[in-house]
Amino acid sequence: MPTTLKDLMNNPKEALLKGHFACAGCGSALAFRHAIGAIADKAVVVIPACCTSVYQGFGRGVAFDVPTINVAFASSDAVAAGIKHAMEKKGKEAHVVAWAGDGGTADIGIATLIGACDRQDNILHIMYSNNVYSNTGGQRSGDTPIGARTTTTPFGNKAQRKMVPFIMMANNASYVATASVAYIPDLVDKVKKAISYDGFKFIEIDASCPVAWKSDSADSIKVARLAVETGVWPLFEWDNKSNKAVLSKRGSKFRNKENRKPIEEWLNIQGRFKGMSDEEIKNLYADVDRQWTFLEKFLE
């Protein structure tokens, strides 16, 4: 039974408390609220350096109502694995989640990620992607889309976008999914489904960052929805039992290019793409096509 808004409202425990330190309109905080909220009673979160280390609040107390361990940047999955093994050894139940940004997942943290996946450590890695290093001021990450102006690519990023979910499929994770802050019940479904799998699970969430995306904070949902509707962000699930990918209900119609909105709609409400040349836009379209071509191989 897919999660409904009602289910969300009946969730007995919130993982995120009011009065946290995220910017207004932060997609990551919203994602945390629901993704961790869905498993709040038994969740332990491990957080490498990223915006989440900061927005949990500081000094007086924290806004996370689940055990939270802040760790060195390149090590969330190793720490999570250590915690999980220790708790298993001690006979304690827990959903240990490595909650990391795109930088902490796709770049500096990818060896730990792949290492834990390779061992099939029984943990869930949630990568919330704001496509840059937001916490340090918006530098390019491996997950930055082509054309995005970041503080280290002031004239537009040229490098292809790294698709960590594909890498995790190639690495035979037990469950891989993509999600978006625009589709909360779908996100919650995927988290719940993930923890039902043994072994290593991976979810990437497209999580708007009005600061880095130079978008209106009020548009945080809109921009994430457009990523799906333009085909920039395919919503799917894959597991290693079937080795098949399935498009999520809300995103399935965008498999057909004709149903997709022009990527420009997504670009235009974000300041980070201001000044993109036609060439860059062409390259971005091509990179999105490349991602779909790859994904297509795994779709029925």
Added chain:
Amino acid sequence: MPTTLKDLMNNPKEALLKGHFACAGCGSALAFRHAIGAIADKAVVVIPACCTSVYQGFGRGVAFDVPTINVAFASSDAVAAGIKHAMEKKGKEAHVVAWAGDGGTADIGIATLIGACDRQDNILHIMYSNNVYSNTGGQRSGDTPIGARTTTTPFGNKAQRKMVPFIMMANNASYVATASVAYIPDLVDKVKKAISYDGFKFIEIDASCPVAWKSDSADSIKVARLAVETGVWPLFEWDNKSNKAVLSKRGSKFRNKENRKPIEEWLNIQGRFKGMSDEEIKNLYADVDRQWTFLEKFLE
């Protein structure tokens, strides 16, 4: 024109000199001889900690007739990228090759590998796999096959084999190939083809290690050939322009399971698989199937 034995013999320069420190029957040394030999006049090799750091010889001189930089374990591609950028800046031609073992590629080195791939640094990474950490005495690596007895899995490795070539496809390398010491001209072809591509190139070579595999040194070629003939080691090429995989001529018939030899033939001439249970053998077959299923998605 595919490389012939004659072409190999006409190669003007050897990369490997006589009197090196590899064990008798070392597949890695043989692979180095031909792979680097194929580009010896312009090759620069970067070598992280692995058997190759040792077998180049020590004290009096080295057995490598190409510039060789030995570097920290988790950094071959970053160093190679640095060298390549410097030489480009200085207007010098070179084929910069990160030559690393499976440990230095698939485990500790995978963040550097993926990082360089992500940036499409114009280098070639050659991973020679002996499926373990040979240099330190044969501990399990991410590339260890199911069932193999290693010094850290004395009762048989349980974890799935990590297929780095698939990860590199998912990561959109410009060119990806697998090769084997049993098929030298094919290997040389692939190296030559790789350097014709711009951006990041990746080749994995199945390189026998009589020490770790507990096989007769005289069987180093036989065992590698059996890996191909049993389907354990698919020989293929892939590039990101086509996003298609092509089986190599010598290995194409093993796509059809009926043409494959039983995996037991490969197992039985190696001491490392001694004492494998039926269950383990079943799991190994399943893991090989999983790899083919993944690869199939990219084959015509």
Added chain:
Amino acid sequence: MAEEVVMLTGNHSVSEAVKRVKPDVIAAYPITPQTAIIEYLSKLVDSGEMDSHFIRVESEHSALAAVAGASWAGARTFTATSSQGLLYMGEWVFWTGYARLPVVMAVVNRCLAPGWSIWVDLQDSMAFRDAGWIQIYNKNNQEVFDTTIQSYKIAESKDIALPVMPCLDGFVLSHTSSKVILSDPEEVYNFVGDYSDPIIEIDTGKPFAYGSIVMPDKYNKDRKDLMEAMERAKAKIKAVNKEFSETFGRTYGNGLIEKYGDDDADLTIVGIGTMADETQQAIDMLTSEGLKVNSVRVRTFRPFPTEDIIDIAKKNHKLLVIDRSVSFGHEGHLQMEIESVLKRNSIDTPVIGKVMGLGGEDVPYTRIAKVAKENL
């Protein structure tokens, strides 16, 4: 199973000790010359002889991270590394120290690259002398076994709560076999005690956040406590050494230093690791020649045995400090710290420093004796 007397390498001695303390979680990554430690533990775990979880991590950074994670979850833990591996986990070495996690990590000392060398010097562990770890350097395989056991008792006591690094010279101890008395497993376990009341323990029922942003005042409070815990650790290490001796009949000086020969010597040779053990042979030789010499082995470099060094310097006439590690751009590590202690306490005893044995260079006792004579 009772006490056993066996011929054992240093690496095996570590493993046998670890087996007896029954860690919940082990994570490690291979590196020469540490590998045998973890190979043996893998085997014990996989065969069911040890009831621990062994995480075969993909790097040292992850090894210590995993072990730290387990420690946060209230587990008893173990890891081991060496040289480049220690550097590669450097961020976590500091992290673990600052976090006050009672992790025990054996460091098999090996020098650093480049050039590439797998032999001993102490440059690797010395590079982490700031990191908030207790460091205990050993002289032989028996001590390696005993120190590994003691490390848990020290690390896990609440008033200390510091990670401990038992250090053993690569190859010289790690690969050399010599006689080791393996104490009865049950007695060892009883000596260390279980870890059922952990320093810290993650509990889904009682959420807390560890390591969020802190303001300078809190930051300084934590660091001050770390400094003080190090100070307290001196007494603790001595006490554990004493209790160990009472239980098992083996003792290592006062726990912090080990003296050899009579006080009031014309020359006291101060050293660390196996070179300090070999120095005793030199002392015997020199004494037999009628010279008034003695020696001191610094067993714990962190906390630094300030009071003992003062005592030694007061009771003798000249110190010859032999270092197997150096801070490039200044001097040997032991030398600098001993000099600073003497200066701080206005002690006039002269100090001569020598750096020897880098990169696995062998320093036989005859050479030590020669240097001693040159400096008498």
Added chain:
Amino acid sequence: MAEEVVMLTGNHSVSEAVKRVKPDVIAAYPITPQTAIIEYLSKLVDSGEMDSHFIRVESEHSALAAVAGASWAGARTFTATSSQGLLYMGEWVFWTGYARLPVVMAVVNRCLAPGWSIWVDLQDSMAFRDAGWIQIYNKNNQEVFDTTIQSYKIAESKDIALPVMPCLDGFVLSHTSSKVILSDPEEVYNFVGDYSDPIIEIDTGKPFAYGSIVMPDKYNKDRKDLMEAMERAKAKIKAVNKEFSETFGRTYGNGLIEKYGDDDADLTIVGIGTMADETQQAIDMLTSEGLKVNSVRVRTFRPFPTEDIIDIAKKNHKLLVIDRSVSFGHEGHLQMEIESVLKRNSIDTPVIGKVMGLGGEDVPYTRIAKVAKENL
């Protein structure tokens, strides 16, 4: 383009210096508070204002690895980092030092976690004082600019061939704007010289292997030369400081230390970084109260300015050493090394040590003055 006088942060001062020396290859990874350095350089490179290759690596380990690779290939290089980033590249910090590669890396000092803090102390760079790097600590943004330039001239001279780490206090310098004279680019470039005759250069026509296994004798030969290069570096740093002063009219003490006030003081406050700059304010205040005090700023911690410390200690009556970093289990870094120098040279001048300002704790000159008075 000629000299410009601008209002600049410390980070921008680094970048402006780097721009002028025209490195061939830059590789870096962002970390607070270093980010602005590399953001600005990215921009200059992407806009074509700088003709360098900028490698956007995926970690600090790779940043220094890439830069080292480029240096082996004979390129002039630059990188920058801070705190956890420095630890994460720790293996390469030693590697670069031991390999004698003339890399310049700006370190924006920030304390280490946990607790998580982005503010200044010197624990990060001090952790690498053994690694074979020259370390120069700066007092203000002008010096940051000037030191970065000088670093290349020092690093790239063949008789030195050591990497250099210009260090600047995080936020206090990195993010604070103050007046900086940006010297004429061409003059700066001429001062540093080009790097056409590199220390080492990969050449496909002349193969060699770097960093293979070495025997202890060769290993020790290399380390001895490293030790001696550090010794030579003292004279070199002084000479470069002098030449710089002749060319640009700005000078920093004798290059190794900077004295303030008259000799023969009752108390000399020795410090490092911006705290040592602020100390001068305290000295003025105390002097105006009629007290005989002066101060010394240690500019290069590696090589350690042994001779200058001797000189200071001889000419004054008591030293108060203020550290912004500490070795847990012993004492503050400056304190220990100064004490060891005095002991080694039998100088009686008393030394008092204070560790202050960890974790970004602000230490105003009034507090320094207070501590000074307490110890007069």
Added chain:
Amino acid sequence: MTEKEPSMPILYPIEGAAGLTGDWRTQRPIVDPEKCKMCNICWQYCPDLAITAANKDENKVIVFDYTYCKGCGICASECPFGAIHMEKEVD
């Protein structure tokens, strides 16, 4: 020093960990009770948990918690019925 437990950087969950974040607001959401269909879409999307859900059964529309609402405007953008609008905060 007799302290027994080590001093560690540990914090506990509290509301308002980062203070009363309503202070950051430069515009505030206002709900039009007439228009609100109590669908709770806005509740779902608020990153700051600053909306008390509407309750159809009790016929209660949503309520904002201005102590913490940062005024991002997501709720206003996402309300399918245009029941929320943003107003500039006045000093």
Added chain:
Amino acid sequence: MTEKEPSMPILYPIEGAAGLTGDWRTQRPIVDPEKCKMCNICWQYCPDLAITAANKDENKVIVFDYTYCKGCGICASECPFGAIHMEKEVD
């Protein structure tokens, strides 16, 4: 100290970097000139470059370089014509 160039761990290419590795051999390959078809498969597979290639034009069979041949036996295994066999080294 007047040395100008820094002391670095650099080695240069030489034959026999690891010594005369023929010493390691416990068995040696012997070619049967009658059987050798000069196909050079053995040459291709020798990890030790210890085989001088055969030359059909000059009708020269392969020659082993026993100074370096480690006696792995690959050549014997891989010769398609059974032209090589291994013999125990005698002391």
Added chain:
Amino acid sequence: MIELLQISRGGSGGVTGAKILAEAAMYEGLDSQAIPKYGAERRGAKVEAYVRFDTSPIRIHSPVYNPTHAMVLDSSLIKSLEIDKVSKDGIIMINSSHIPDFLKGTNRKVAYVDATSISKELGLVVSGFTLTNVTMLGCFAKATGIIKIENIEKAIEKTLGAKIAPKNIEAARRAYEKTKVEIA
């Protein structure tokens, strides 16, 4: 030495304003410093910055604890100003059309100007935020007299560049003219 405490909201350009002010001081022949309060900045949240001015070189690196003057870029933040820490002889500068109640009866010298209106008039608005950072520099020049408005203008020009500078200069100048100084 003169020390200024500047209070603003994240996103309103306070740090840039402080830097421009320090630069203007440089043109005035003073030594100066602009120090952002170090920490994570959040749009809308309170942010402090400090500026020091002296006739001789500044060797102090601390944040400012007891400012000579205080400047508040957003009148809603005035309540967070700890008035007692500001020098009795100093001036409290505020972006407001009037003296806020909070200051009334404090007997402090207050300079006020409706910088928000001026900035709005000139279109100095970025993502919904009215930028008053530069505008208020005019108020500073007028109220303190430490720096000539010409030097403020020069610093604006240098920092913001030919494209954006003119509007900002105009804003500072208008504020300069409209600033009122009274004892509250």
Added chain:
Amino acid sequence: MIELLQISRGGSGGVTGAKILAEAAMYEGLDSQAIPKYGAERRGAKVEAYVRFDTSPIRIHSPVYNPTHAMVLDSSLIKSLEIDKVSKDGIIMINSSHIPDFLKGTNRKVAYVDATSISKELGLVVSGFTLTNVTMLGCFAKATGIIKIENIEKAIEKTLGAKIAPKNIEAARRAYEKTKVEIA
């Protein structure tokens, strides 16, 4: 103190042999050490190991430079033995059916036994390598008299375990019996 230099080929079990010998010494009531020469070992390449024996605790950690005795497990390696470094009073033990030419006329005490044949007879062959490491321990016991053959057997038993030990014990014993000691 008695020091032994043992020369063997990589892969022939020299290190294990040295360890068993040290263990046997322990049973004899001696303190002992077995030191493998540290480095990368290659099958077939020459490998050294050292064993020390003493009646009091050994505190020396160096490799052995001037051995009391030398033992060569593979007769083809005899040429690499630097005889001058071996004590004049020491014994050179060699796996050979005769005194090799190399030693003839050196006037050294030589112990020899054809360990290879004994090992082969007993099937002590692993991947083509005849293991003479344990066999030669019998030669050591006989030639030096330092350690009783019973203690060697006990050490073999302990180290190799019940399954493989018997053959090895038999090999050592046969070697013990067949060893001849002569002046070369």
